[in-house]
Amino acid sequence: MSFRHRDSWALFFVLCFTAFTSSPLVAAEKQNPNVLFLFTDDQRADTIHALGNPLIKTPNLDQLVHSGFVFNNAYCLGSNSGAVCVCSRNMLLSGRTYFRWTGRYVSADKPNFPDSMKAAGYYTYHHGKKGNTAAEIHKRFDQSKYLNDNQARMLGQPGKEIVDNAIEFLQKKNEQPFFMYLAFACPHDPRVADQEYMDLYQREEIPLPANYLPLHPFNNGEQVVRDELLAGFPRTEAEIKKHLHDYYADITGLDGHIGRLLKALKESGEYDNTIIIFSSDHGLAIGSHGLMGKQSLYEHSMKSPLIFSGPGIPHGQSDALVYLYDIFPTVCEMVGTDIPQGLDSESMWPVLAGEKSQIRETLFTAYKDVQRSVRDDRWKLITYPQINKSQLFDLQNDPQETSNLFGQSACQSHTDRLWSAMKDWQKKTGDTSSLVSETPQDAAFKAPTAEELEKLKKNWQPKKKKTKQNPSPEKK
Secondary structure, three states: OOOOOHHHHHHHHHHHHHHHOOOHHHHHHOOOOEEEEEEEOOOOOOOOHHHOOOOOOOHHHHHHHHHOEEEEEEEOOEEOOOOHHHHHHHHHHHOOOHHHOOOOOOOOOOOOHHHHHHHOOOEEEEEEOOOOOOHHHHOOOOEEEEOOHHHHHOOEOOOHHHHHHHHHHHOOOOOOOEEEEEEOOOOOOOOOEOHHHHOOOOHHHOOOOOOEOOOOOOOOOOOOOHHHHHOOOOOOHHHHHHHHHHHHHHHHHHHHHHHHHHHHHHHOOOHHHEEEEEEEOOOOOOOEOOOOOOOOOOHHHHEEOEEEEOOOOOOEEEEEEEEHHHHHHHHHHHHOOOOOOOOOOOOOHHHHOOOOOOOOOOEEEEEOOOEEEEEOOOEEEEEEOOOOEEEEEEOOOOOOOOOOOOOOHHHHHHHHHHHHHHHHHHHHHOOOOOOOOOOOOOOOOOOOOHHHHHHHHHHHOOOOOOOOOOOOOEEO
16 A cells, blocks of 8 residues: 655655754655554553543653544553563554464564564664563664663653663764654653652542442453452552552653653754654553453553654644554654555544544454453443453443443443444454353352462462573664
């Protein structure tokens, strides 16, 4: 697919750049906008001040919101393992659903994000988390390096190492436009933020999620996975507030280092020549619905923030239903290179350009073989095949998903429509899992005892590998 707006984009970009740049020499050299893609780990969609969270402090992300375009309904499609970030990041960089491959990583032999950007004349740079990521596609970047994930998370300055290296990169002269993909390891646990960030919040004043529960009310198929063992059963209010305190402080710390990067981008003369994208691989529960992790299909776990800002990007927002892996073809179209054939993803550019209000009528999510969901602009159906239980939510009147309307006769038409859409999505994405079990399990969830919990935690502890000391985390 060719870029339908290539000529108009080029003209618009030249006009914008000529008006705002302070360096005519740079303007003459640069033919395409740089792309800076900031991608965090485990960050809920409701953790940016300018997007409606009055408590959290994110002044630099707020700046992107105020100048850019926000997608309010951006989702991770799901995962075939508890490490949802693995599937999310592999889908992001390949533009394909996780049903298209076997094993941990998607093949790099098919179309992928860095190859497309290199074909468009970009120097491609990646720096990010090493575990649970898209290892094969990372090898296609011109420059790729990794964090020591746990060490980076424990230093108290979330995102600092990645930003330090990115600033160093910006200070070096590069004739090519750059595509910089910064895949942060935070605010994933363990969350350690220096006292300067912790002091910005009073724990007792942090409200619990509106859909907080001590326990999830039934067996959703994944309630003793690693993330769920980070808090006791039942989840106490004090424990959830502690987790939220750490989480908010971590995000604020990261926001500060993103601010350093934006300042360096301005000092380099490239800010007005750079499209900035901010998002996260998925959300997180942290007490919502009695859960802690991202291994569910509720809004808090599958929805991510998504912001575009920069030259040619209008200020505004959209409720269009989009996937994170739609970013790949969208950027291709924005910079004027062909969108590869065979992708499952779709470009969001028609929405950004104001040509369309949506690119799909419904959106499908999946988790292993235990949960499936589909939603439209108002209604959402979640089904749990292992127990033959379903939920129906009116997201317009119940955005926190607290009132299950499944089975009510007045809502049957919505259930039927969404059930049909779910089956269609399965065919479209290559999902062959059954939606109904002939031998359903007990729907009741039995919380582990304290003794059982300790045993489960030990099973989830990472095993130490026998390697030589201080192996290099960098691969170029």
